[in-house]
Amino acid sequence: MKLKKINGLIAAPFTPMNEDGSINLTVIEKYAEKLKKDGLKGVFICGTTGEGMLLTNSERKTITKKWLEQQTDDFKIIVHVGTTSAKQSGELAIHAQKSGAYAIGSMGPVFLKPTQTEELVDFCAEVAGAAPDLPFYYYHIPSVSGVTLSMVEFLQKAAPVIPNLAGIKFTHNNFMEMQQCLQLDDGKWDILSGFDEMLLAGLAFGAKGTVGSTYNFMAPLYNQIINAFKNKNLAEARAMQNKTVQIINILLKYNGAVVAGKALMKSVGIDCGKCRVPLRNMTEIEYNNFINEIKSVGFYNLINPTNL
Ligand SMILES: CC(=O)N[C@H](C=O)[C@@H](O)[C@H](O)[C@H](O)CO
Ligand SMILES: CC(=O)C(=O)O
Numbered sequence: 542m543k544l545k546k547i548n549g550l551i552a553a554p555f556t557p558m559n560e561d562g563s564i565n566l567t568v569i570e571k572y573a574e575k576l577k578k579d580g581l582k583g584v585f586i587c588g589t590t591g592e593g594m595l596l597t598n599s600e601r602k603t604i605t606k607k608w609l610e611q612q613t614d615d616f617k618i619i620v621h622v623g624t625t626s627a628k629q630s631g632e633l634a635i636h637a638q639k640s641g642a643y644a645i646g647s648m649g650p651v652f653l654k655p656t657q658t659e660e661l662v663d664f665c666a667e668v669a670g671a672a673p674d675l676p677f678y679y680y681h682i683p684s685v686s687g688v689t690l691s692m693v694e695f696l697q698k699a700a701p702v703i704p705n706l707a708g709i710k711f712t713h714n715n716f717m718e719m720q721q722c723l724q725l726d727d728g729k730w731d732i733l734s735g736f737d738e739m740l741l742a743g744l745a746f747g748a749k750g751t752v753g754s755t756y757n758f759m760a761p762l763y764n765q766i767i768n769a770f771k772n773k774n775l776a777e778a779r780a781m782q783n784k785t786v787q788i789i790n791i792l793l794k795y796n797g798a799v800v801a802g803k804a805l806m807k808s809v810g811i812d813c814g815k816c817r818v819p820l821r822n823m824t825e826i827e828y829n830n831f832i833n834e835i836k837s838v839g840f841y842n843l844i845n846p847t848n849l
Contacts, residue, residue, distance in 0.1 A: 544676055544707050546731040547750030549582040550764065551619065552757045553590040555803040556604060558814035564600050565814060566607045572811050573611035579760040582750075583617030584608060585646060585710070589685050590754035590799055593621050594651070595817040598629055602636050609640050617643035619752075622672075623680060625652040627664050631671035638672035645669070646678035646710055649688030658694045662702060669703045676707035682735065683713055693721045696730055710752050711735045716742055723747045737763070738789045741782045744770045754798045755789060758809050759844045787838045795831040796821055804828060805835065809844065 554576075557568035576584065586608050587593035587601050596604070605620050612618045620642045622633035630647055637645050647668050655661040661679075669677035679699070683689045692709055699706050711719050712735025722732045723746055734743025737753035740763060756763060762785055769778035792801040800820050806813045815822045823831060835841075 550756045550760055551583045551585050551752040552576050552581050553585045553588045553752055553754050555806055555813040556591045569607045577616055580764050581760055585619045585752045588621040592817055619644045619646055621646045623647035625650050627667040630668040634668055634671035638675050644676040645672050646680045648680040648682055648686045651686050654688055658690050658698050661690055662699045666702050669705050673705055677705045678707050678710050680710045681713055692718055696725055707731050720746045738786050741766055741778050754802050758805055762843055784843055788840055791834045
């Protein structure tokens, strides 16, 4: 398989839900239009931000189908198929391939976690093998998955047994390791920068693509960072990154990027509803305080490209 690299921003969408907790598919078309307008290059669905592990496989397939209706050459749909069972993930992988997804991704099994690289490779080989025609991205997010193995060793050991291995979505602040992954095998692997608040560091080390939750609502800011970096205007890039840090800091204070980010979507025109248990949604008072803080750092001006 000829592996192409991803260039630019990929959003990790929230999964829209109705008041009764069921999936609200009706929002997805408008959601995709917004992201396309904001300059996104695609989406990574049903991951951390999409509450993937809190959904049933059948819901994940329905969501995948709906997002795939929005796919174009310039707007790629990557399906996160990670579950605790390689069999279930394999089923989602088969579905993604049959339905025409651009690629799949999977985090490591979060239950009976692998303690050796070989175990993680075995799990990924089974999942990736179920969709042999699609690029496979390993989703490295130790803060969520608890899988802390070396990604350099993973690439080395997975390469011979996973022919469709494309790279890693790297959500970790170990930039030494990220750099090693980017350099390995003459820069063959597609290493996608994971932490939005550290995108500039990822770019500095050579990452070209990035997947994140806050690209759902502040992509114009990140495109500014990328452009400033390309134009060697580091002062500007740092200033814009610092704005995103201020905003993310507020999200983290109000129940984290998934809960606060999902709540914020309504205020930018895409009502995604609430999060599922065990995530705790904000009370009305918390939400009002949250929005006031978000306003106090100029969020709504910053995300409007005409103000940049
Ligand atoms: C834990 C988590 O959700 N990580 C996301 C993706 O990898 C990021 O996009 C973060 O949400 C974002 O960087 C804010 O911390
Ligand atoms: C950011 C990301 O990739 C996720 O939420 O899964």
